Amino acid sequence: MIELSHFSAALVFxxxxxxxxxxxxxxxxxxxxxxxFKCFTWFTLGLxxxxxxxxxxxx
Amino acid sequence: xxxxxxxxxxxxxxxxxxxxxxGWLVPGLGHLIQRRWVRGLLLMISVLAMFFIGLGMExxxxxxxxxxxxxxxxxxxxxxxxxxxxxxxxxxxxQGAVNLAMADYGTKFMIVAGLLNVISAxxxxxxxxxxxx
Numbered sequence: 001m002i003e004l005s006h007f008s009a010a011l012v013f014x015x016x017x018x019x020x021x022x023x024x025x026x027x028x029x030x031x032x033x034x035x036x037f038k039c040f041t042w043f044t045l046g047l048x049x050x051x052x053x054x055x056x057x058x059x
Numbered sequence: 060x061x062x063x064x065x066x067x068x069x070x071x072x073x074x075x076x077x078x079x080x081x082g083w084l085v086p087g088l089g090h091l092i093q094r095r096w097v098r099g100l101l102l103m104i105s106v107l108a109m110f111f112i113g114l115g116m117e118x119x120x121x122x123x124x125x126x127x128x129x130x131x132x133x134x135x136x137x138x139x140x141x142x143x144x145x146x147x148x149x150x151x152x153x154q155g156a157v158n159l160a161m162a163d164y165g166t167k168f169m170i171v172a173g174l175l176n177v178i179s180a181x182x183x184x185x186x187x188x189x190x191x192x
Binding site: 004009019020 | 104109115175181191
């Protein structure tokens with residue numbers, strides 16, 4: 001069985017989802033790479049932000 | 060003629076039908092048969108990896124007609140994986156371990172793999188009809 005932490009599972013999710021978004025949402029290779037990185041950044045920031053938000057609610 | 064204008068705006072050709080079906084059945088194949096090698100491989104690797112990582116996490120594959128609306132939605136997401144879903148379901152994989160949080164993540168991975176595969180199939184269609192380069 002594959003065991004990942006919540007954070008690493010979310011990062012793996014972000015990587016593959018960003019690749020698909022980058023490839024499918026843009027036409028030019030350069031734009032695809034840029035958009036993929038942008039999606040990955042937003043996924044990661046959302047993950048960290050969501051984590052801190054839950055920490056604040058908990059405390 | 061309105062009908063002629065519509066046809067011209069949205070040209071349908073054989074590849075426009077074959078590519079999305081191929082892409083749905085085998086992730087990335089819709090791009091590969093149009094010689095978009097890198098895109099096809101990236102999509103194939105991404106969808107296959109998400110699906111099999113989800114299976115490896117002991118995620119659950121939903122079946123049709125369970126009567127629960129959320130399970131039906133899960134089934135629709137899983138069905139997006141096309142051939143992967145039918146193969147895995149046929150092999151009896153994806154029974155799901157309900158007592159593990161990781162298995163729940165795995166279930167979501169497989170649903171999202173299906174949804175990403177649908178996006179890929181639509182993209183293959185757009186390329187085939189010339190709406191995208």
